[in-house]
Amino acid sequence: MGSNGSAQREIKKVEVTMPCRLGFHARTATRFIFFVRQFVSRIRIIKGELVVDGKSILGLLALGASWNSCLLIEVEGDDSEKASQAIETYFLYPENCDDVVR
Numbered sequence: 001m002g003s004n005g006s007a008q009r010e011i012k013k014v015e016v017t018m019p020c021r022l023g024f025h026a027r028t029a030t031r032f033i034f035f036v037r038q039f040v041s042r043i044r045i046i047k048g049e050l051v052v053d054g055k056s057i058l059g060l061l062a063l064g065a066s067w068n069s070c071l072l073i074e075v076e077g078d079d080s081e082k083a084s085q086a087i088e089t090y091f092l093y094p095e096n097c098d099d100v101v102r
Contacts, residue, residue: 011076012084018069020097028097029060035090041077043087 020028036043036054043054047069052059054073065071075084090096 009076009078009080011074012080014073014075014084014088016071016073016088016091018065018067018071019091019094021067022097023066023069024060024063026057026061029057031096032060032090033057035096036083036087039075039077039079039083039086041075041080041083043083044074044076046072046074 018024022028024032033055045052045054045060045063045065047063047065050063052063054060063069063071073084073087075087077083
């Protein structure tokens with residue numbers, strides 16, 4: 001069979017810790033979604049055995065990600081390198097939370 005132009009894409013993985021004292025509540029989840037929607041890559045967030053779409057408010061809320069939760073983020077797509085680096089940086093700056101514990 002010939003090539004159809006769809007090369008297998010590498011999945012970028014980033015481990016982060018939730019810096020928000022209240023975790024992914026409605027406001028922080030919405031803020032995160034607005035941030036990641038600038039990327040075309042598919043974003044999955046994993047907490048334990050639960051895997052959710054990183055661009056879905058219901059998915060993020062279903063994670064039950066509380067303060068200091070460890071999250072694995074998988075990014076797959078044309079801008080996965082840029083997106084994974086930006087997401088890692090996003091979680092390093094607690095200013096993205098309204099309720100930061102310092």
